[in-house]
Each structure stands twice: as structure tokens, then as C-alpha cells.
Amino acid sequence: MPVQAPFELEKLSNKEYILNMGPQHPSTHGVLRVVLKLEGELVKDVFPDVGYIHSGVEKLCENRTYPAIVPYLDRLDYLGAVNLEWAYVLAVEKLCGIQVPERAEYIRVILAELNRVMSHLLWYSAFGMDVGALTPIFYAFREREEIIALVEAATGGRLTHNALRIGGFRNDLPKDFLPGLSRFLSSFEKKVDEYEALLIDNVILTARTRGVGVLDPELAVNYGVTGPSLRGSGPAWDLRRTAPYSVYGKFDFRVPVSEGRDTWSRLKVRMDEMRESAKILRQAAAALPAGEVSAKVPRVLKPAPGEAYARVESPRGEFGAWVVSDGTERPYRVKFRSPSFSNLSVLREIAVGCNIADIIAIMGSLDLVIPEIDR
């Protein structure tokens, strides 16, 4: 049943009215319903209604063996799939005390950063379409397809990679992966500059997004906003830097932040992040050690009773996986902490008082992926 928005029709003044945005709306990126209370163009109240794509993944996990859960993570956030798999795999490895070989850690970093770039490129094209610029998608998808070809060669999947195994990887990287990666990186940063000039620094877009949807850092922290949406407001909170997992501590990169706090700053941070990812990719490819790609992991995995929590920096923010074991080959409970959910919850605070066209830009700048919210 659709949830009733907390606006009572009788209490509306005769100038106000209620508008449903979604669930089928091109700019809600999937099936999100946002109920708006409007007075003319002015947004007086916002009520997001989630759950239209709830498929009960957390419950399904209780019926799956530990390795069989990994593909479901891809389907939560199909743009940053490897990052999500990583959080879950990390939690299980913690639970079983498995030490992952160094080479596997580096390959994980490479795939995760490629995923981040893929995700930001898609966000870039989708944001362009939301605000009415149809050109960006044709440029950004060109690069995205190049990355997809690389990742597909390494993992076998274009979006739903199912790449990570508990303990490492199934296969090593294909032979021509590293040359392909350096070919891609040789021109990538130039392209990012081009894209930034095309859309983000465009006068019309700047006028439309500057000073719109201002998010105070304090408010953001209180709502649990993470990822580029938080860093657009100032705090340099990036798990790759503040709580380094895997080998992220060894890389030299910057955490892009912006003091602007508005929609435009959040866009800018994402563009900068792509450049930083390219830096990490270069370092990781250069430092990739030789050796095994998988630890010795028993065929049937039965972790001792206990629980573990692991978190990673996904393209949208902090993604956490909490796994409880009761000593059998299936988890007793799996819970995911998804960044989009917290990022969406702040919408009401920052969108009230803006115009209806701005709400599209604000939602685009939060970079929501709906299945990750509904799970």
C-alpha cells in the first residue's frame, strides 16, 4: 500500500496543492515517490515515500550460504557494485579471520576505483538529463563503455560483476588488463576537464545550482549524510582516508571537499573525485605485487558464532554490512547500512522553500540509487 503523506487535504489553504512526483518519473532514477506540497512553484513541504522496489534482500540472505550472498550486493547498488561486495566480503573475512593476499587487495582497489568512476560518470549523465542537458550522456557513456569493457574482461559482468570472493578472487586479472588500464588513464583526466567545462562550469547550470539546496555541515552530520554529498558541505570525511581499510593507507590522494555547501559544490566534488580515483588507479597499477589472488578458504564456510561489521566508502557514501553468524553455513542475520537512505532523509530539510525545478537538481546532486534505499 502506498503510504499516506502526512499532509491533510482539508487543511490545505486554497492556494496550496499536492503533487506526486514519481514513482514513474524520469528524474527519480528508479521508483521513488516524492509527495510535494506546493504553492504555485514554491515547495512548502516534501515527503519521500520509499519501498517501491523493496525485494527483501536482507531476509533472502538468511536463506543463502555465505558465498552465495555476494551477487545480491551487486543488485543493491548496480553502479558501485564492487564497493558493496567489498563491505560484505570484508565483514565475513573478519568473522572467519581470513587474511587476504596482498595482490588481491590491490586488485580490489583497482576494481573499486574503476567502479567509482563508472558510477560518477553515470551520475554525471543522469544529472545532465535531469536538468535538461542531453549532450553529457553521449560523452560520458563513451568513457563508461571503455571502463565497462575493462571490468568485464576482469570479472565477466558489465554491471553486476560478482567479482569478489570471500578470501580474494576466483581468477587473476587477464593479461591485457593493465595495458588497457593505462591506455584508458592516459586520456581520462583530460576528458574530465572537458566534461567539467561542458556541464558543471556552464553558466546556465551554475546559475541554477549555486546557492540552491544549502546543506549545513552540522545538519548533514546529524542526518548521517556521507560521501560526496557530505564533502560538498565541508567535512573531509572519507573512509578511505579517515578509517583506511585494505591497502588504501598506502596511496597518495586528496579528499576533495568544498566549502560551498550548495548543490553546485556537490557536483564539483564528484568531478574532483574522478581525478583522484585516476591517481589511485595509477598508483595501484604500478605497485601491483605478484602472488596468489586468493587465500585458502574452506569449501563450506561455517564461521564461529559471532558478529562482524565492516564499512567501505562506496561512490555514494558509507556502506556498511553487519553479519551475524550462529555457527551454521548460513548467516543468522545480515543488515546493510546504505548511504542513499540517509542522504535522502535530509531532502526535507534542504528542499523546503525552494522552487519545484530546484528539487530536481537537489535530488540529482544527492545521487540516489533507489534499490539501495529499499533493499
Add this chain to the structure above:
Amino acid sequence: MGLTDGLDERLVRKVPGAPVVLAAAEWAINAGRANALWTLTFGLRCCAMEMMAAGAARYDWARFGFEVPAASPRRADLMIVAGTVTTKMVPLVRRLYAQMAEPKYVIAMGSCAISGGPFAYDTYSVVKGADKIVPVDIYVPGCPPRPEALLDGMLKLQKKIKQSKFTAEAA
């Protein structure tokens, strides 16, 4: 007979008890329908990304006449169910389909829309196939299907439309 003398017999069809019908009209209408399908922008899950990819630079479905994305169902001819249909979404999918103008077509993209996909076995909230709620013309398997697969499905749909007959068959 004078009217149809010398015409290719593929273009002429006799209807019992009625004068000759020109199949050319049928052919022209079908070609028009098949080559200008407007797709409803309606993404549900991961498959929607591959749908976007099929429309973007490398795969470019505009080559086959799909380039107009219709944001409103009222001007769409083709609904691509790209992703998981949940119970909460059922009334909406039905309503979107009902709002589309005839003739309308549905492609079920991905295993979710075909059978519930990876959730089918023990789910409590996923509908096991879009064909439980709307009539489906073409099924495109995969999780997600590659853009090439989707294009293939769309071409199959064009073929299906081109073969459709709305004038009566010859006796």
C-alpha cells in the same frame, strides 16, 4: 479488376465477400508503427542502466527508430519493463500500461521481469514476472541483458509488428 492489374500479388489480397484490399496500406501502416516506437522511460532496477546504455553513444538505438523517450505513458508506444516488479509497484505498472494509447507493446527485460530473477525462489515481495500483470510481447533474458540483447529484442518486436495483419486474411 482494372485497379489491381499489373500489381505485385503480394500487395493485393482478396477478402471473401468484399472487394480487393490493398495490402500496401497495411504494409505502410505497419512500417510506420515499427520504425517509430516511442519508449516509455521507466526504469526499475539494474536493467534500466543497460537500457540507458542501449540508448547512449555506443549502442544508439536511434538507429532503429527508438530515439524518442516518452516521459509520459500517454505518448508512448512501447513499455520496457526493465527490472524488478514488486507488489507495491503492481498497481502503478498496470496504470501506466492502461494509460498508453493503442497499439502498445511490452518488452520484459531481464530475468526479474521474466520470472522474478534472483529473488524468485523465496521472496515475499517480488512479482514473479511482468507477464502476471501486463501482456508481454518480447522477453529478453539476462541479468542484466547486454544492450545488444535488448536491441535484438527490439528488432524482433519490429519484425512482429511488421507481420501483424489487421485486414482479413484471403480465403
